[in-house]
Amino acid sequence: MAQPGGAKDSLLLQLNTAKEDTAKIRLLLKVQNVYANKNYDSFYYYLSQAEALSQKLRTDWFDFYINAGYSEYYYYNNDYKKAIAYAQAGRDVAEKQNDLKLLAKSYNNLAAVYNRFGNHKYAINCILKCLDISEKTKDSISFPVRNLTASVTYYNLLQFDKAIVYAKKAYEFGKLFKNDFAIAMGLNNLSASYSQLNRLDSAIIISEQQLAFAKEQEDAVNTGYALINLCYDHFRMGNNAALASYADELTYYNRSLPDSQIIGSIRNAFALNLISQRRYDAAKIQLDSGINISLYMNNADALENLYQTGAILFYLQGKIKEGSYYAFKYDSIIRAANIKELNFYTEELETKYQTTKKENQIKLHQAQLKQQSALNYFLLACAAGLLMISVLTYRNYKHRKKLQQAKIDELETEKLLTATEAVLKGEEQERSRLAKDLHDGLGGMLSGIKHSLSSMKENLIMTPDNAQAFERSIDLLNSSITEMRRVAHNMMPETLVKYGLDTALKDFCAEITGSGAAKVNYQSIDMNATAISQTASVSVYRVAQELVNNAIKHGNASEVLVQLHLHQQEKLLALTVEDNGRGFDVNSLEVSKGIGWKNIQSRVDFLKGKLDIQSAQGKGTSVMIEINT
Missing domain, CATH: 3.30.565.10 (Histidine kinase-like ATPase, C-terminal domain)
Structure with missing residues (x-):
């Protein structure tokens, strides 16, 4: 948790005079935590010093906390492989030490990493294990962060009512145990969940509460989150004056945010403000900047919001073709998230289960083959004086070995066919899902646009040239609907x-x-x-x-x-x-x-x-x- 400035100065003074012992490792880890959510370069510097001293003293007592620190660092630097590897290493340390409190913490860390990188089904599995262990150990001081992670997980699974329940728990436990991070992020998750349920008045009240608290704690990250949420919700409410005020304030905090993943969302908030002022060209510049940054950072959540805002920008200008492009890109992000989830979970687990089952059968037959070989060699040694018996025994051995090898080859073939079946089923399932999404999602949207344009035509007075251009737009839309249906039909007739x-x-x-x-x-x-x-x-x-x-x-x-x-x-x-x-x-x-x-x-x-x-x-x-x- 972030510490007040005075506490940081005090820790740094102690560090200057500390001896090279385990007490200094603890001190380095405390200093490292001071820079969490503030300066991850300094965070990494003190964490690496703690690791080096731990290796020098040949102690593994701090291995869990060092792995957890590196997982957090790579989490905020968008490196999934390293973040998950260090989180899993921390879990292994906790299991080796048989420390249930650390094991619960490790599952919380794993859930947080899985959440950030889109593997929500693994995340819910980990956080439920974490909460179960926390209840058994009565580790109440950990309840704020654990419930916060559960709130994020249910939010990502689109179960917003459950997300609200756990966000409230995180907030209440945060106040009880003076956990500023849980208080701020609990408020953030409450606001986001209310917004998703279209309870915008409640969402705005909670975001204003989060903003005041984050400013009091000098928490730049949660200040940025609160301002972004306020910009989004006031845009939806049509309160342009409040939107402009919060966007201006966000410009100031934009310079000091340590989490680079938030930049795309900030650009989107700026674009919404400019759209409300009908400064469409300036809004397009902010959108392009946010999209480029989010593509570079591989931030699917920010891209989803940016593409949605792009569709709004062009539809408001009556540019149907450009608006439809951004609406399609928005739909593509949703489909990509589903494919990513499928790759993370369904196909991987099904294929792994079937493959592991066949591999175990192969190992069993290989063990039987080795046992049979040993037995045959023993019989050969016992019948050394009888040539005929030796020959027959050897032939018997070769025959049995050939049969066992044939069984192994057959199982290898079955394993490959099982993997192929899983891939083919996954491919057809995905084709069917994409066809349905195209037909029901994008098809419905295009048909709605066509209906709206046709209704507008009846109520507008246009010059012959404009009328002709309008008709061409409707024809183009009809062609797009026909082409979309053809593609959907081709994917899964x-x-x-x-x-x-x-x-x-x-x-x-x-x-x-x-x-x-x-x-x-x-x-x-x-x-x-x-x-x-x-x-x-x-x-x-x-x-x-x-x-x-x-x-x-x-x-x-x-x-x-x-x-x-x-x-x-x-x-x-x-x-x-x-x-x-x-x-x-x-x-x-x-x-x-x-x-x-x-x-x-x-x-x-x-x-x-x-x-x-x-x-x-x-x-x-x-x-x-x-x-x-």
């Missing part, structure tokens, strides 16, 4: 989910033919006889898509035949794609680095199917795939 593979392929071929790119004929035989699994249907559909696109794009084909045949007796599904294109040398696929053929091969391997390619220069291409149903 609705007919594939609702009506199955046969109908989806028929629609796909008809769509290609209708576009004029090539004439694609589709034939299906006995496809109504047996239901095909969703996983197999998606994979076969993607393979057919890739083969038809290759025929048109790379083979320059004018006619393509797609045939789907279900052999009931053999329980075999056959997909054939033939074209009249220029063909190619099949042997070139062995050295090809194209992603398309690799994707086709991966999907066929995943379905345990067979792939046969026939082609030659100038003679077209024929590809047949057989899959067991």
